[in-house]
Amino acid sequence: MSTQTKFLLTEADLPKFWYNINADSPVAPAPVLHPQTMEPVTPDFLSVLFPMELILQEVSTERYIEIPEEVREIYKLWRPTPLLRARALEKALDTPAHIYYKHEGVSPCGSHKPNTAVAQAFFNKIGGTKALTTETGAGQWGSALALACNFFDLPVEVYMVKVSYNQKPYRRVMMETYGATVFASPTDRTQFGRSVLAEDPDSPGSLGIAISEAVEVAATSGGAKKYSLGSVLNHVLTHQSVIGEEALKQMDMAGEYPDVVIGCVGGGSNFGGIAYPFLRQNLLEGKRTRFVAVEPTATPTLTKGVYTYDYGDTARMAPIVKMYTLGHGFVPPPIHAGGLRYHGMAPSICALYNAGYIEAVAVPQLATFDAAVQFARTEGIIPAPETAHAIRTTIDEALDAKEKGEKRIILFNLSGHGNFDMSSYQAYFNYELKDYAYPAEAIKAAMADLPKVPELA
Ligand SMILES: Cc1ncc(COP(=O)(O)O)c(C=O)c1O
Secondary structure (H helix, E strand, O other): OOOOOEEOOOHHHOOOEEEOHHHOOOOOOOOOEOOOOOOEOOHHHHOOOOOHHHHHHHHOOOOEEEOOHHHHHHHOOOOOOOEEEOHHHHHHHOOOOEEEEEEHHHOOOOEOOHHHHHHHHHHHHHOOOOEEEEEEOOOHHHHHHHHHHHHOOOOEEEEEEHHHHHHOHHHHHHHHHOOOEEEEEOOOOOHHHHHHHHHOOOOOOOHHHHHHHHHHHHHOOOOOEEEOOOOOOHHHHHHHHHHHHHHHHHHHHHOOOOOEEEEEOOOOHHHHHHHHHHHHHHHHHOOOOEEEEEEEOOOOHHHHOEEEEEEOOOOOOOOEEEEEEOOOOOOOOOOOOHHHOOOOOOHHHHHHHHOOOOEEEEEOHHHHHHHHHHHHHHHOOOEOHHHHHHHHHHHHHHHHHHHHOOOOEEEEEEOEEOOOOHHHHHHHHOOOOOOOOOOHHHHHHHHHHOOOOHHHO
């Protein structure tokens, strides 16, 4: 019987193409609308924020998009990432399930985020962009873009949600080490930030607010600065498909095929990244893998949100998209998974979830940290709090398989390590963490503020 734990690819196996779900999805996402006119957006509108190459990828229905050589060269610093079998966790759970995880925490800044950051910095650089602006929640995305922009000699301004800026000072220093300029959002640098502060000087910030600030700076820069988003958009999920493409080959090396693929969801990019290449095998090859997106009960976008048109940001400057949403005014409770605190979700994931191709579950914070600690004590890796949501559900699947006496093959995406999240772990050990379920009334109230999109009115 094989006792292999790591399944490693060589640099020669690094994928040459990203996979675009829009080529095969049986449920095309609804058109993206202009925030003022509510008409489908034109490339002209999007070009204020994004370089043309990324706009073309955003609307592409090509199945495969070539990964430029310059991007592959940088990917080689940490890719292909390892696939591991969590043998010690399986033993601790005494489960007949086989648990595999793709370890994206081995990237220089510790998460999957550089897979798209490097691509976005590259396409901006060759498109003539002079500087990038972005937001960050937990700091993972900001550090990834800081790393990537540094490689392409592109200045970057990062608007970091204030509660995370205070909770995770080392993430800020990491971004500065790579050369980024970091601000605690809401700031007084933008009109929108000033308006938020006027209403609530102690605002903890939110991803929606930080996005508005970063978008405002780019949109008012006369074309010099462009905006970069770390999740939600289709081109981001496409770039993340390198994870699943590698995992397909590695599961093959392991001689198994997943019955279930699990990922946590903030805007949906690490989940889409690992799931979509396997979903393609369902759609085109008749495989029957299940896909489970895991979110916190504090930000239950898929499980409790409403599937409708909403703004992508709080200030209503970003395009309107059809997605599951908690309302663009959503200011989440300060839970310790900063990267999962977004009010919306990638439109392709929403469309696929709505049509039943993807499942979703919400897990509470304390049970999530229980799972994180169990994983650290068996497999050795301390996961990011975001990732721990996927681990919670993986353990639940493995225990369910045990109860049913099934040999279930489980694959989850270890989207990042938690080495910068020790204050969250400390709060857990000090019994300071609380469970929080976002109230249904708050979601209902937020729906009154949705854009009045003509065909829905
Ligand atoms: C480690 C980690 N995992 C997951 C996420 C969630 O983002 P997404 O849904 O785009 O993968 C984040 C976001 O910051 C993150 O830092």
